[in-house]
Amino acid sequence: MADPGLREIVSQIGESARGPLTEALTLPPAAYRSSELYELEQEHVLRPHWTGVCRAAELPDAGDYLTLEVAGEPIIVLRQRDGTLQAFPNVCLHRMSHLLMGCGNVSRIECPYHGWTYGTDGSLLAAPYMNGFDITGRGLHALRTETMHGLVFVSLNDSAEPLERYAAGLPSVLEGFGLTDHIILNSGERTFSTNWKAFVENFIESLHTFMVHPETFLPYVGPLQAMEFGEQTSANFTFHDLKATPESGMQALSDMAVPEDKRDAFFQIGIFPNSFLAVSPTQSSFLTFQPDTIDRTRVRYSVAVHPDFLGDADPAAFWAENMAEQMEGTLDEDETIVNLMRIRSSFGARSPISPLERPLWEFQRFLTRQLEAVPGLLD
Numbered sequence: 050m051a052d053p054g055l056r057e058i059v060s061q062i063g064e065s066a067r068g069p070l071t072e073a074l075t076l077p078p079a080a081y082r083s084s085e086l087y088e089l090e091q092e093h094v095l096r097p098h099w100t101g102v103c104r105a106a107e108l109p110d111a112g113d114y115l116t117l118e119v120a121g122e123p124i125i126v127l128r129q130r131d132g133t134l135q136a137f138p139n140v141c142l143h144r145m146s147h148l149l150m151g152c153g154n155v156s157r158i159e160c161p162y163h164g165w166t167y168g169t170d171g172s173l174l175a176a177p178y179m180n181g182f183d184i185t186g187r188g189l190h191a192l193r194t195e196t197m198h199g200l201v202f203v204s205l206n207d208s209a210e211p212l213e214r215y216a217a218g219l220p221s222v223l224e225g226f227g228l229t230d231h232i233i234l235n236s237g238e239r240t241f242s243t244n245w246k247a248f249v250e251n252f253i254e255s256l257h258t259f260m261v262h263p264e265t266f267l268p269y270v271g272p273l274q275a276m277e278f279g280e281q282t283s284a285n286f287t288f289h290d291l292k293a294t295p296e297s298g299m300q301a302l303s304d305m306a307v308p309e310d311k312r313d314a315f316f317q318i319g320i321f322p323n324s325f326l327a328v329s330p331t332q333s334s335f336l337t338f339q340p341d342t343i344d345r346t347r348v349r350y351s352v353a354v355h356p357d358f359l360g361d362a363d364p365a366a367f368w369a370e371n372m373a374e375q376m377e378g379t380l381d382e383d384e385t386i387v388n389l390m391r392i393r394s395s396f397g398a399r400s401p402i403s404p405l406e407r408p409l410w411e412f413q414r415f416l417t418r419q420l421e422a423v424p425g426l427l428d
Contacts, residue, residue: 052079056427058086059420061399066413070402073410078397081244081390087343089426090245094322094419095120098285099195099202099212101324101337102126104351105134106199106233107152112169115152117238117349118339119203124192125149125158126201127169134196136203137171137189199229200326200335216320217283225308226328231353234368238349239380243387245323245340246412248348251387252336253319253408255291261386265378269297270315278407279316284418287411288318298358298371299329305357319408321415331358334376344392352376 053061058079065074080086100119103126107115114127116139123139125148139148146162149155157174158167166175171189176182193204195212197220202212213220241248251257258266259273271292279288293299293315301312307330318326327334336350352372359367402409421427 052083053077055083055085055089058083059417059426062413063417063421065399066410066417070404070407070410073402073413074399075402075409076246076250076413077399078392081247081392082343084343087244087340089420089423091120091340093423094416095340096122097204097206097209097419098322099204099209099215099320099324100322100339101200101320101326101335102136102203103201103236103349104199104231104233104335104353105196105201105229106231106353107236107351108134110154112154112156113152114149114155116147116149118341118347120205121340122205123147124203126194126203127155129169134194134201135171136192136194138192141165142173142187142189143176198223198226199231202324215283216286219283219286219318219320222279222288222316222318223328225306225311226330226333227307227355228328228333230356231333232356232359232364233351233353234364234372235376236349236351238347239384240341240345240347241384241387242345243390244344244392245338245346246416247387247390247392248338248346248383249319249323249325250409250412251383252325252338253287253317253412254406255289255317256403256405257386261382262379265375265382269294269299273405276405284411284415286318286320287408288316289408291315291317293329297329299331301330302357305330305355317408319412321412322419331355332372348380350380 058077061077102117103115108128111128111130114125116125124136125139126134126136129135141148141160143163143165146160148158148160164177167189168174171191173184173187176184193209195202197212255276277290293313299315301307312330315329323338325336332354334352336348339347341347
């Protein structure tokens with residue numbers, strides 16, 4: 050049977066999202082494999098909104114930079130001389146070459162193709178052999194860049210509402226964890242062969258952990274049926290509390306200044322469209338899910354700990370001895386299970402959503418708001 054068209058797919062998502070959770074269904078299988086929907090998502094779901102790109106602590110010094118892609122666009126995130134962080138397109142204004150690769154530190158940005166040179170503030174400093182070409186006022190476009198509790202977000206939309214208003218209520222959810230002071234143990238990228246929405250859904254719901262992570266994750270959280278869903282103060286993020294067990298190492302140390310109601314918290318936070326944060330009083334993991342193609346997703350992640358939890362230990366050694374096996378094992382298990390999703394199968398079908406999968410329904414509601422606003426789509 051042929052997949053429904055774009056209009057029908059969006060209508061099906063909306064029907065589930067607008068109803069109560071008790072009647073919600075999983076996304077239609079075609080939502081993971083429609084090339085038309087994928088292109089629409091790039092333009093109307095991913096590009097206009099805020100995407101988590103890194104932690105401020107990854108770029109401590111003036112000139113520090115990292116490169117990545119947001120909604121298919123190559124970008125640079127760069128620490129300015131005044132201490133702020135600024136993102137720019139990673140594209141030369143001359144012949145569109147990549148300017149920088151990977152991460153590092155620069156005092157200026159020199160295009161490897163024809164030597165056009167930019168300041169770390171994006172201003173064009175030199176354009177060799179251009180016969181009197183006036184460089185005044187020319188430079189890289191500054192992208193919207195904001196930081197919340199040490200987490201850095203970028204939007205490709207110059208008109209995007211401020212991050213604090215977009216994710217209203219999230220700053221108070223994060224208050225008391227000391228995220229700004231967390232020390233990074235490890236960061237990196239992995240690429241997975243699946244649609245980006247499948248990975249977002251996998252991380253924002255925790256019901257799968259009893260089957261997928263019985264040893265790497267489940268022993269460190271409370272009973273799944275006791276998970277607590279946060280009161281939504283914004284429709285652009287979702288969170289629930291799994292409660293860290295005493296043996297997890299995630300509960301607050303006795304002398305840590307953490308609010309009483311968060312001392313055993315283990316929040317799982319999905320920041321729509323494609324960012325995720327897991328945070329407890331002692332540690333945090335920050336991830337973003339960037340689609341390379343309709344069925345290939347690049348996951349950038351960083352793992353960090355509270356300085357009181359790290360103590361005098363070397364971060365790299367602490368990571369290797371205490372956390373690497375669990376964290377890498379969890380990602381391996383997620384990769385295995387998501388790759389088992391047969392999104393190309395003609396036998397795929399929609400299913401009721403469990404009350405413990407409430408974040409899936411909230412993600413659908415977000416998608417519906419973005420897609421139904423596309424001019425002419427449902428006319």
